[in-house]
Amino acid sequence: MKAKVTVRLKSGVLDPQGRAVQHAAESLGLQGIQEIRLGKVFDIELETTDETEIEKILETLATKILANPVMENYEWEIIQS
Amino acid sequence: MKAKVTVRLKSGVLDPQGRAVQHAAESLGLQGIQEIRLGKVFDIELETTDETEIEKILETLATKILANPVMENYEWEIIQS
């Protein structure tokens, strides 16, 4: 089974990378971009197909490793393969 | 309008960060994870609501800045706000 966890900076937390990309976009002449924020996406391949087990794994992964709760939010979804 | 661009490593490209996360997961005792790969997600806020214009902006952004065509693929979607 496949799953996806997306981790994003909480709103209000400075995102220097997003800002740098936005600047670069402007210097490329792209107009009307109000904001770009950069997050991470983890594509995960799992052995089990048991959804509750997967949920448990993803929750643990997200809270313990993938996201830093001090400044990041996360969401996950299971993707049927 | 909001849009999202996701950038992922091409298959076959080494992903040391994904591997490190996988190792960390194992040492947490999480089992049955076959692979984790790390990608990036860009959340973009745009002024215009003209979809064809947005498409053009996203295409340029993705090919010129967000993804390195040597090692990365990208996909984008427009999110109604």
Place this chain on the structure above:
Amino acid sequence: MTAQDLKQVAQEHGLSNEEFQKILEILDRDPNLLELGIFSVMWSEHCSYKSSKIHLKTLPTEGPQVIQGPGENAGVVDIGDGWAIAFKMESHNHPSFIEPFQGAATGVGGILRDVFTMGARPIANLNSLRFGEVKHPKTSYLVNGVVEGIAFYGNCMGIPTVGGECFFDASFNGNILVNAMTVGLVAKDKIFKGLAEGVGNPVIYVGSKTGRDGIHGATMASDEFDDSSEEKRPTVQVGDPFTEKLLLEACLELMQEDYLVGIQDMGAAGLTSSSFEMASRSGSGIEMNLSAVPMRETGMTPYEIMLSESQERMLMVAKKGYEEKVLEIFKKWDLDAVVVGQVTDDGWMRLKWEGETVAELPIAPLVDAAPEYDRPCKEPENLLSNWEMNVDQLNFSSDYSTVLKDLIGSPNLSRRRWIYRQYDHMIMTNTVVMPGSDAAVLRLKELKQGIAVTSDCNSRYCYLDPYLGAQHAVAEASLNLACSGAKALALTDCLNFGNPEKPEIMWQFREAVKGMGEACRQLEIPVVSGNVSLYNETKGDAIFPTPTVGMVGLITDIQNYGSTAFKQSGDAIFLLGEAEAQLDASEYLAWVQKKTCGRPPQLDLAMLASINNFLLKAWENQLIRSSHDISEGGLAIALSECCLLSLEQKLGAHIIFEENTDIQSITKILFGEATPRVLVSCAPQDISSLQELARAQGIPITRLGSVIEENLKIDPWIDLPVAELFNIWDAGFEKHLKSK
């Protein structure tokens, strides 16, 4: 707001009743929320030094080399030929515990700004770290995050991180220390200060936009930890070294011109402290239009703008008529720069928001009347019992080789390469002696002279005897410099202690400052800058008091720098000094016997000064090839380090002691500690000149043995291949971090 509400709000801002009354007196009216917020940050421990000021005043701060003492963004000392060194150390303890990577990174960012606001180009960073026990579940995560954060910021800025220290002890389990130091080079006639002079001169804001970062940061740094600190997490600030690099280059470019009156970085308490301090130093006033401040988010209030701790920002005052020139430079570097106000002459801070005056505060009373406490002090009850050491209960091992291996691979004595390999320590092409030696040595391009830099503090000594411990910190730093062929010029400190409202903690603080001052006076090393970090405790458990000392020394001719490593087989090894080694308070006792007790060794500062002078002469005359002070771990460890640092050469040593059967006294010889003692090596043909010089200067000198190849032999007790020792020493740090 009713009077009751207002009082309540004041309390929530950490203001005491007494302080609140003082505010009412100063204003002769009720403050509004913005004004209350300003008072609270200006009067926080962090900004006002209210508990420490009375003691700090006793430190010696003067000397012919001092160009700028405490009170500015950084201290400055003269190194001759029109050049000077600006340096300072600062803590970022609490933020680093909450978010180690960003906390440490922004700590580095802050101290760098302190130095380049003076007009100095930063040329070196150091960091002094304290973590809990290696086996504590959080330690590895914290070490990884902190070191990566320091590396991230310093490396991106392109400033080499050349030294520091790292010490583990359970007392830091709930409260780590991250002290960062920056050293900068500045032309003597181009030193800038945080002044706001000249009525009508524009006040300019530059750098990152203001966000809602760390709004309660300044007060948080002065708060004890409890479980609710988790909730304060959204106040984490994110470091942006790229913006700071641009800020650095833009500021230094601007400082080449004649447009600036004064400049100050926005550190803790951001726009508030920078504007008040600049005006206060100049006895002027400032009027600012907060609506003009560049903002990162919509809907920000004047309160948030004044209290925000967003990083990578500066406030400056330019000469009237030059504002366009100033803005142009920042535009070149793609940075926001906006005129936000002007200097006035009435001594008031006036803040406007959308055309209306939203705060009006008298600057001098607010700054000068900041509370100052002489808090009660009391000797801790366990002080004397801690000094008692019942050695008879201890189990001494006669397998000295195993003890040595155990110690050299221990968390506190193993090689720190895992740390400094992550720091770019060679950028700027000045690093002559890399991290790993007693002090780092930097050449200064185009100058004959070089400098050596170090940071030191034995936290355990300071816990067991803060007075003596602080003296040891100064002593060791100066000795580390002398071992590098450098004469100490001045020091910066970072005083990390627990809750000053507890008399035992305040006593530790007072004693440490007293000891530090005394050592500084005797060694003629003034204190030119520093920082105090209090409330370092969790759930009532205070850290080992840690008055970290950062020191800069001058090498008059860089060709004569010194270093720790043995250089050549056949060289003679000597011991300088004859202080008697003791196991009390030692690293041996703590690591091998798991005991923190005993009184730290007494310290003969006059002898130390003589040895420092002797080392300088010996290096200047190139009489010695290596020198290394004996500190934590004693003679056997110091000797090992001289061998191990020869790296690929894998040099060893052979020294011989008299037969002895008393296990305890042998342990004392090998692993006991005492200062000042120094190991030096010299070429055979220089032996007699060296001995003569020692005699002339009254330095006790003893021939211990010789540098040999491959093995470390301390006859008749230890014989080990250096290669074996190397592997243990080299791998120890990471091994401990990874073991669960």
Place this chain on the structure above:
Amino acid sequence: MGDYTVMKIGIVVFPGSNCDRDTYESLTQQLGAQAIYLWHKNHDLQDCEAIILPGGFSYGDYLRCGAIAHLAPIMQEVISFAKKGGPVLGICNGFQILTESQLLPGVLLPNAELKFICDQIWVRIENDQTPFTKQIKQGSTLKMPIAHRDGNYFIQAEELKRIEGEGQVVFRYCNQEGQSSEKDNPNGSLNQIAGVCNIKRNVVGLMPHPERACEKLLGSDEGKQLFESLLG
């Protein structure tokens, strides 16, 4: 030795470049060469006869190292200069910018241990036909520092075979004796690759810092040989 002042070398300064001054000082003071800075916003190479993209963190290395820098106005000129056969050297971040610009093959991924590494290493010269190695004997070793977080050279398998076959690998990590094995690979690079060139050999990129190895006082002067090759 030739007259080192004949050639004007341009050092590109991006926002966040931080080895630009080191490179400038090594060239002018240690080699007596003529060098100028080229500002990223300009389009003018000012008649420079060789271009160096220095190390550092252009644009903070945000997004991907070198990703934003390769869009800078000056890079358009550097790219056409390179395509005309002009000598271009990318050091560390400069190497990353050259791969992002696709002037050089491959990419630089995060180091295998995901940590920044600053250390003294050795590289072996694999190709002495580039403007920056033509005076160094093939097979000889140079001691130079590395300092990077993203130096893990990667390229797809067929491409790897191709660049190895074409002799595009210029520098390979090795031990002090010049033997190259995984043991002496600091960052996980495929085939211990420390630096490569383009097919025409005029564009060279490497992770180690030759400009930091121009003086014995600092631990090595062996990096000088790259610049001597260019100038000599």
